[in-house]
Amino acid sequence: MTSSDRRPGAGRHRSPSAAHRVRAVLPRVSLPAVVLATVLSTGACGTLQGPGRADGERTTAAADRGPVGRTAPPAPSATPTAPEPSPAGLPGLGPATSARVPADARQVVVVTGQGRNSARSHVVLYRRTGSGWQGGATWPAHNALKGWTDDHHLNDLRSPIGVFTLSDAGGLLPDPGSKLPYTHSGGFSVGGTGFEGEPLAGSFDYVIAIDYNHVKGTSPLDWGRPLGADKGGGIWLHVDHGGPTHACVSLPEAHLKELLRTLDPAQHPVVVMGDAASLAE
DSSP: OOSSOOOOOOOSOOOOOTTSOOOOOOOSSOOOHHHHHHHHTOOOEEEETTTTEEETOOOOOOOOOSOOEEEOOOOOOSSOOOOOOOOOOOTTOOHHHHTTSOTTOOEEEEEEESSTTOSEEEEEEEEEETTEEEEEEEEEEEOBTTOEESSOOTTSOOEEOEEEEEEEEEESSOOOSOSSOEEEOGGGOOOSBOTTSOBOTTTTSSEEEEOSSOOTTSOTTOOOOTTOGGGOOOOEEEEOOSSOBSSOEEEOHHHHHHHHHHOOGGGOOEEEEEEHHHHTO
């Protein structure tokens, strides 16, 4: 969905266009009217424009349908894991991109765009082993309408290129067994239509916040923007609605649920995303 246009309300976490009205869960903090009005005027794909929006998509978020529930991930194993030798490189990643993947990352979601200006991409989950990276199936996906950028800004309709951690998840539907902290909230409600006229309902049934301009350890609905509002935010991995997003990456629901059940904070998961040519650098 959008990348810096979603303005979700904040759940216990503090979080993938102005034509539609949106309502979302807001932080339970009293703000001056002027400040609140300013907040509601901006949004992204992982950010619902207006509270509860992701990625700047033109969507309509329904009011919170119940208390925000934050599910904590399972406690990490008490038995330390012995370090593994450095594995062979990830397929499709050049030396510059590979160097940005943290040394402790053992799960990497690689999103490869078909072209710099294309809204189509594919996703592969890699697991680190002692002999190299083991890749899973290739899943179809969508990214932003205008493709990719090295310098993402609010409403530019491009997804940011880079390597980002994956720390928080949530959705309109109950936790499907996520290992990441999960915020269950009505603030993920969305309506309206996408760029190709496709319905957006259900797009935020499940989401994983991409830590681009996102405060780690907070809900995907959180409005915190460490890099500033102009750099966008609210960029998520979310359920595909059949068309381009504002900045998020969307994939079929079954595959997103698989990611939620597989990505483990103890494995330091990250996403590597961008067009194929950029990732090969």
